[in-house]
Amino acid sequence: MPSSIVSRRDLPPLATLRAFEAAARHLSFRMAAAELGVTPTAISHQVRLLEETLGQAMFVRHVRRVSLTPAGAMLYPVLRDGFDAFARGVTQLRRARARTAVVVSATRLFTARLLVPAVGGFAAAHPAIDLHLHASDLLVDLTSGGADIAIRYGDGPFGDLVATPLLAERVGVLCSPALAVATPDDLRRVPLLHSEWTSPVAGPDWASWARLAGIEGLPITTGPRFTDDGHALQAAIAGHGAVVSSLTLAAPDLAAGLLVHPFGPVIDGGSYHVLTTRAAAVRPEIAAVRGWLDAMTRVGAG
DSSP states (O other), X not given: OOOSOOOOOOOOOHHHHHHHHHHHHHTOHHHHHHHHTSOHHHHHHHHHHHHHHHTSOOEEEOSSOEEEOHHHHXXXXXXXXXXXXXXXXXXXHHHTSSSEEEEEEEOHHHIIIIIHHHHHHHHHHOTTEEEEEEEOSSOOOGGGTSOSEEEEESOOOOTTSEEEEEXXXXXXXXXXXXXXXXXXXXXXXXXXXXXXXOSSSOOOOHHHHHHHHTOOOXXXXXXXXXXXXXXXXXXXXXXXXXXXXXXXXXXXXXXXTSOBOOSOOOEEEEEEEEEEOHHHHTSHHHHHHHHHHHHHHHHHHO
């Protein structure tokens, strides 16, 4: 028989707590909105509702950032630890399924250019493992169970994570063969495409490439701009101009003849790393995915 005494939790709506926790963790309504898949206005609305429910402010609003009030600083670690516990519980349930799933988080360009074309090969080699690809340029917290493996560009530091180098970055000029660009002087007659990097580690652009090449007078401040590296590459494939982009991630397009790298110089960058927690690194399904990534990139590099 159910008890006649029911303990009711006097809590604000869960949506307000989730929005607050994400905003407090990032100290940004915009980044919280990107994580939760909503608009910054929706995050602001939920935070306002929480503040009205509790009768006190959670954030101090500045021009382009927010900071926690004493009340917000008191509430945030409680919610953070609670949501982390929820995530661990959900992760354990997912791992208890008959089939094993591995979530791989990588940048959008890396996912589109290297992982998606190769995913069929992984499924054929490992039919008992479901590979889930999470494409995002935002950092993912591997300790919270949001992903099992992350592929990220840069040389760290990576804290307590297990980091294995995967690919070295090389950047140069790319364009469609239809443009017939053969010398640096030919760049003066074609549009220069620009990628406005949104990742934490900024990449080379036309200005840095021109300095290294010793070329003056290029119209490096004009031309179409893209906030997504993949869109800039797609515009180059379509013949809309030349772009300074990753030769490493454009390897499939170069091999297929969709793009050409007509001349140097090449800018050597950092490395892409495979990141896991120490606990995840010893799981056999994680080892299988890491081995597949290593073999896939070796073939691509060859």
